[in-house]
Amino acid sequence: MTGRRRRTAVLISGRGSNMAALLDAAADPAYPAEIVLVLSNRPGAGGLARAEAAGIPTRVIDHKAYDGRAAFDAALDAALEEAGIELVVLAGFMRLLTPGFTEKWLGRMINIHPSLLPAFKGVHVHEQALAGGVRFSGCSVHFVTADMDAGPIIGQAVVPVVPGESPDDLAARTLAAEHRLYPAAVALVASGEAALADGRTVYAGDAWTRVTLT
Template identity: 65%
Template sequence: MAARLKVGVLISGRGSNLQALLDACADPAFPAEIALVLSNVAGCYGLERAERAGVPTHVISHRDYASREDFDAAMDKVLRGAGIEFVCLAGFMRLLSAGFVESWRNRMINIHPSLLPSFKGLHTHERAIEAGVRFHGCTVHFVTPDLDDGPIIAQAAVPVLPTDDPDALAARVLESEHRLYPLALRLVAENKARVSGSRVVLTEDTPSASVSVLNPAD
């Protein structure tokens, strides 16, 4: 069996998407393993999830550094020291410096709660309802210096129901996030999704589930 891709996950909070990745990586046949969970917030629930799974954790508070670049340099040192080959952002609530992003170019992905390029930034569910869109969802993409930009690996769509408020829509999207993130990581780890210019090219045998429309009852 080929060596599994060594992944570091950056978190700031409860880590529900981290849990989805941990569950996927618990299968020895999954092509990636989580080798480190790094957080900028001591005591966040995501660290407990990692510890229960037996995954090493590390905390680096951004408040201990004079600049974003210094903080990112400290994270980079820890990630490389742990032998990390690939980074997943899972609710990491810090903007990354261009230098850090460049050093992990095409080796760092993020999940965002909208169908990019629509609704970049915060409050995506409120904005989707206000805009009157019929479908909303989530996107896994490679990270570039621009916020919520970068080549798209996979997306999942859910319907926006007439009765939805932001919380109900957020809950439906979160369920799709938990399915989509492990799928996207698998595609990358198996070299079935690679960056070509500003796009991701998928191999011909990539499953059609890389874009999925979920039933409202799901």
């Protein structure tokens, strides 16, 4: 771990609540990730205004303006390179990325998902959890690979399922856990205390304890 902060981009598609948690953490000069760009594929994403209010440069690359995923990903990659990005953090970024893009950024791009992976991938996660009758759910931070929600896990937070609660109830409590877990996981990757090696996550010392939340 060095004192230099890694230049980080946060990619969003919506309101950016996890982005806001990351911005709060990164406001500390000692935090190892410096958020230098918030980028959205949707011009009206609510998180853009929140980032601008925090003084973070923003950019929109509207996926609807491109003919296919490969063309969009090429534009996205160019924007990240132009900004000198070292770490890409997906925070509610609702686009499937091409294998070529994920391969280029392998080990330098992470995502958060609102379940205890590998359970309940994809969408409608909380409905899946309640329908499955699980007693615990939660959230997971993982390295992004070509397969959706399947990359090596960096950290997880456990959220008990309350009998009779709605998907919205579970989603709200899970989101609160995400806001604790994601800044901790981003810090580990940015500092080099968690890294991707030979298809799995490796940690420096007991760093994994900081991203194992209950």
